[in-house]
Amino acid sequence: xxxxELIKSRRTIKKFRxxxxxxxxxxxxxxxxxxxxxxRMTEPxxxxxxxxxxxxxxxxxxxxxxxxxxxxxxxxxxxxxVETEENFAxxxxxxxxxxxxxxxxxxxxxxxxxxxxxxxxALLSVPDHYDLLxxxxxxxxxxxxxxxxxxxIDNKLKFLP
Ligand SMILES: Cc1cc2nc3c(=O)[nH]c(=O)nc-3n(C[C@H](O)[C@H](O)[C@H](O)COP(=O)(O)O)c2cc1C
Numbered sequence: 826x827x828x829x830e831l832i833k834s835r836r837t838i839k840k841f842r843x844x845x846x847x848x849x850x851x852x853x854x855x856x857x858x859x860x861x862x863x864x865r866m867t868e869p870x871x872x873x874x875x876x877x878x879x880x881x882x883x884x885x886x887x888x889x890x891x892x893x894x895x896x897x898x899x900x901x902x903x904x905x906x907v908e909t910e911e912n913f914a915x916x917x918x919x920x921x922x923x924x925x926x927x928x929x930x931x932x933x934x935x936x937x938x939x940x941x942x943x944x945x946x947a948l949l950s951v952p953d954h955y956d957l958l959x960x961x962x963x964x965x966x967x968x969x970x971x972x973x974x975x976x977x978i979d980n981k982l983k984f985l986p
Contacts, residue, residue: 831929836972838933841892841964846932851894851963854930858923861915869901869912870919873949875960882948883960890935892962899955909956916958927963935962 826834855872863869875883875895889895900916902909924934938959951957 826929831925833972835925835928836933836966836970837935838892838962838964838966838969839887839890839935840967841890841933841962842967843891843893844965845893846963846965848894850930850932851896851927854923854926857926858919861918861922863915863918864911865908867901867903867908867912867915869903870916871899871901871955873897873899875949879948883945884942885937885960889937889960889962890964890967892935892964894963896961896963897949897951898958898961899951900958902954902956913956913958916956920958920961923961931965932963933966933969936960937962 859868859870861870873896875897880889880895898916898920900912903912920936924936927934936959945960946957949957
């Protein structure tokens, strides 16, 4: 699949089949995701595989669409506010790389910011010097939704002289 097709066909998946996703495959996608751009090579991302006991304590009304795999993605703070923001941006690139790598092999993801509440930070033992970008629910899609239309890109463009 061409990269543009891959990007345009990706959807946030909210209902998953129960079939397990091979952990080695997930690690392959994480490894690819780590090629994300990151200023000063800080590689600020950290990934937590959330096991069933911890998952049971997380507060999410849909149980993450019954996804068989759940990861939390953290981003380390930098020495300054700017470095922390750069790290945050790099970790977002990491997540989207991961989403696309998984999607290229028929596996869907749901990036949920549910995890960023204080209560869930504590449940996931997120250290104070890390941002929690969210929880990624991962699995084979039960249902692939229609695309959500985007504003024509021309409406978002400005040209400076
Ligand atoms: C940082 C971030 C947090 C998100 N958190 C949630 C969430 O808590 N609940 C939710 O339903 N969708 C969440 N989403 C998914 C968006 O709702 C979804 O990307 C958007 O509706 C567009 O759909 P699409 O990804 O299928 O194109 C999140 C996406 C991002 C990037």
